[in-house]
Amino acid sequence: MRTMSAEMVKCRGCASEWPLGAHLVCHCPQCHQTFVDEQSATAHLIVNYGGRKPYVRCKTPEAANLVDAGRAYPCWRLRDAPPG
Ligand SMILES: [Zn+2]
Ligand SMILES: [Zn+2]
Numbered sequence: 001m002r003t004m005s006a007e008m009v010k011c012r013g014c015a016s017e018w019p020l021g022a023h024l025v026c027h028c029p030q031c032h033q034t035f036v037d038e039q040s041a042t043a044h045l046i047v048n049y050g051g052r053k054p055y056v057r058c059k060t061p062e063a064a065n066l067v068d069a070g071r072a073y074p075c076w077r078l079r080d081a082p083p084g
Contacts, residue, residue, distance in 0.1 A: 018073050025075065031058035036069050036077040043078055 007020040014032040026041035035041035044064035066076040
């Protein structure tokens, strides 16, 4: 019996989905990339404090030194972080 089918979390703004059990996974509501954890998600953000409000922009994963985490779903990790 195949009862292991993981429940998936779906983004309302794009076609991305990732396992509900992957608690650390962060999905960016702005550029709709998925990251293995908060640290790698933070790495792709550029916060601009120049205006009245801090303004957050997204770098491309490549520009943020992120690499494909090689998971079953599209997901980025920091190049320097251990695989997992
Ligand atoms: Zn983003
Ligand atoms: Zn999304």
